[in-house]
Amino acid sequence: MKRTEIKYLLELIDFGKDINVKGWVRTKRISKNVAFIALNDGSTIKNVQIVVELNKETEKILEHIYTGAALSVDGVLTESLGKGQKVEIQAKNIVVLGEANPEEYPLQPKKHSLEFLREKAHLRYRTSTFSAIARVRHAMIFALHKYFNDHNFYNIHTPIITGSDAEGAGEMFQVTTLDLENVPKTEDGKVDYRKDFFGKPANLTVSGQLEGELAALALSKIYTFGPTFRAENSNTTRHLAEFWMIEPEMAFYDLNDNMDLAEDMLKYVIRYALDNCMDDLLFLSKRQQEEEKNKKAEQRSMELIEKLQFVLAEPFVRLTYTEAIRVLMNSKPNKKKRFQYVIEAWGADLQSEHERYLVEKHFKRPVILTDYPADIKAFYMKQNDDGKTVKAMDVLFPQIGEIIGGSQREENYDKLYKRIKELNIPESSMWWYLETRKFGSVPHSGFGLGFERLILFMTGMTNIRDVIPFPRTPLNLEF
C-alpha cells in the first residue's frame, strides 16, 4: 500500500478507507483494552493517533514500540472517538521498521533543554521545536527565491573559494592542500604558495557581493543565496562561522530604491510564513511563551504571530546616522550614563545597546539607519557630497539587531581607487572589481541579509545555533 503523509492524512474525510502511514513514535499509552500511539512523520507538526486493539499478537509488537521507534502502519481511516483529533488510524498491521531502545534513546516525551538538544544535534530534528524550525526555514528559503524570481532577479552562484583576501568583511578561513607538517618555503623563508593548489593563497568567501556586482552590471538585478564563512572568534547568540546570506545587487538602484527593496522583501517573506506556516508558528509561539513565563512582564517578548503582523503593519522608520546620534544624545539612558558606551559626539560607532534603544524603546518598530560616517564602513560604499558620510544602510530589528547591511556602491572609478589606496587594499586583488567602474559604470546598490538572523526573528528562538541544522562556531565541529 502506498504511504500517505500525515499532513494530507489529517485532512482526509473518506472514513473506512485503508491507508498506510509511516513515521516515528512520539508517545505510546497503554490501557486495559487498547493502546494509543502518537506517530509523526515530519510532514507537519501534528501527530496522527494510531489505535491498537490489545490481543496476544499486538501486545507482542507493542513491546518493541517506544518513543523514537520507526513504524509502518496499515489500518483504517476512522473518525476519532476521542477529543483532540478529528481522524485516527485503527491499526490492522504494524511493522516496526526501526526500534529505539528506551534505555539508550536520549529523547523522552517531555521538554528538553535547548542546550541538551544542541549536544544531540543528530537527533534534535525529531523534536517538535526543531522540526518546526526546519519547516519554517525551508519556507523562508522558498519564499526568498520566489520573491526574487517574481521581481525579475537572477540567482547567481558566486564562488565559495576565493583568491581575494580583501572582500572587506572579516577574518577568513584559509583553504590549502599544502602539507601543514611540511610546508614548502621560498628562498626568503616564506610559505611558497606557488606549490599550493591554486598557485596562490585561497580562502573561503566572506561575501559574494563583489562578484554579485559584476553580474548586476550586466544582468541588472541579481541575487546570491549561499554559504558564507567568517573566521572571527565571535562567541555570541547571533554569530556563526558558517552561515547563509542573501545578497541582492541591483544596477540603476540608489539608496532609496535599495531600502524600498529591503523592506518589501522582508515583509513579503514574513507574510509568506504567516500564510503557509501557521501550525508551526503557533507551536513556536507557545514554546516561546512557556520559556518566558518566569520572566517579568516587561522583559517578555511580544507574542510571535502578533510581532510578525506588527512588522507588516507599519512602515519601517528611516533616519540618518546623524539624526540617530541626536536622538541618542538626547535620550535618558545616555544623559544618565546608563549606556555602557555613552555617546559623546558624532562619529561614534553604534553599539548593540544603542541600536536596541532606537528599535525597542524609542521607535518601537524596525529602523533603517543610513548615511554612516565613512570611517566606520567598508571601502566600496558610495561617498556622499559632504565628504564625511557614505550611502550605507543597516536594517535593525527588535531583539536581533542588524539583520541587513547594505549600501549604494561607489561607481566613480577615481573615488573608489583613492579609497582602496587609503585603506592599503592590494590593487592586485581588486583590478577586476575596479574595471567595472572603468567600463560602463552605473549607479548601483545592494545588501546582505543574514538568513539565520531572519530565522531567529521568524521563530522567536534566541540562539542562532538552534536555527541552522549544523552550527559551526569556535571550538564546535561535532556534527
Next chain:
RNA sequence: GCCUCCAUAGCUCAGUUGGUUAGAGCAUCUGACUGUUAAUCAGAGGGUCCUAGGUUCAAGUCCUGGUGGGGGCGCCA
C-alpha cells in the same frame, strides 16, 4: 579576544552554616485502570555528586588547575 555564571540519577532540578544511608518529578521496570491526549494511580530499580589536586576530624557543599556548557560584550550578517 574580554567579562560572568553553571556542572548532582537517562532528562529537568532540589540539596540549609561543611556533619549519619544524597532527594523529587519525568523516563525505565512491575501491577492496576472502560478511549487515552506529554493519560492517571500504586510500587521497584537506578548515583564515579564533571575531572585532578588541596584545606579539614569530616567535602556534593570551601580553594586551585583542567574539561564541558550557558549568558553578556566586542567584531558583524
